[in-house]
Amino acid sequence: MTASQLNKPVLDALDQHILRSLIQDAKTPYAEIARHYGVSAGTIHVRVEKMRQSGVIEGTKIKINERKLGYDVCCFIGIILKSAKDYEQVIAKLNAFPEVVEAYYTTGNYSIFIKVMTHTIEELHQVLAGKIQSIDEIQSTETLISMQNPILRDIQP
Numbered sequence: 001m002t003a004s005q006l007n008k009p010v011l012d013a014l015d016q017h018i019l020r021s022l023i024q025d026a027k028t029p030y031a032e033i034a035r036h037y038g039v040s041a042g043t044i045h046v047r048v049e050k051m052r053q054s055g056v057i058e059g060t061k062i063k064i065n066e067r068k069l070g071y072d073v074c075c076f077i078g079i080i081l082k083s084a085k086d087y088e089q090v091i092a093k094l095n096a097f098p099e100v101v102e103a104y105y106t107t108g109n110y111s112i113f114i115k116v117m118t119h120t121i122e123e124l125h126q127v128l129a130g131k132i133q134s135i136d137e138i139q140s141t142e143t144l145i146s147m148q149n150p151i152l153r154d155i156q157p
Contacts, residue, residue, distance in 0.1 A: 009054040011157060014039065018047055019056070019157040026060040056157075071117045073124050074146040078110035079138055086137035087111065093135050099127045110142070 011019070014037060021033045030044040037044075051057045066074070081090060087105065094100045094114060102115035116132075118124040124143075133141060 009051070009056050011051075011056070014043075015047055015051060015056075016157040018044060019051070022048075022057075022060075023154045023156075066117055070119045073118045073121055074149070075116050075118075075124060076144045076146065077114050077116055077128070077132065078142040078144075079112040079114065079132075080109070080140045081111040082137055082139045084111065090135055090137050093137075094132070097127065097131050099123075099131075 017037055018033060021028050021036070029041075030048070031041040034041040034044045048057065079090070081087060090112065091103060091105075094103055094112070099116050099118055100114050101117050104113045105111070106113045114132075116124065116127060118127060124145075128141070128143060132138065
């Protein structure tokens with residue numbers, strides 16, 4: 001067995017059902033989930049707490065509609081670093097930009113792949129030219145603008 005298999009919590013069918021219910025709506029009362037699966041609300045509470053303690057559930061958060069807040073431009077930027085040793089420095093600098101909402105350390109053509117959200121194309125240009133491309137450790141970037149997001153879902157337990 002690998003180390004990751006040893007640390008992987010074992011989830012039974014009820015745990016998976018609970019997770020699916022909470023993924024769909026994190027505000028679902030435990031009593032409602034319990035009624036649906038024929039167990040007590042206390043059982044749901046205990047199961048959720050065990051999943052929190054094991055790290056399966058890391059927290060709860062609300063889902064925001066970015067477009068309703070005026071964020072009409074979503075893009076992905078592939079970043080090629082001048083040197084692999086610059087990774088941590090660049091991530092720290094990117095983290096300071098609120099427009100950068102996700103970052104991934106990747107294999108392939110790019111060292112880092114980021115998701116950027118802005119209100120307008122003009123704002124994207126300012127972020128790209130004035131912030132991201134001004135980072136000395138970045139050799140080059142490639143920007144892909146998202147036209148739609150037809151599939152967006154959480155992983156299913």
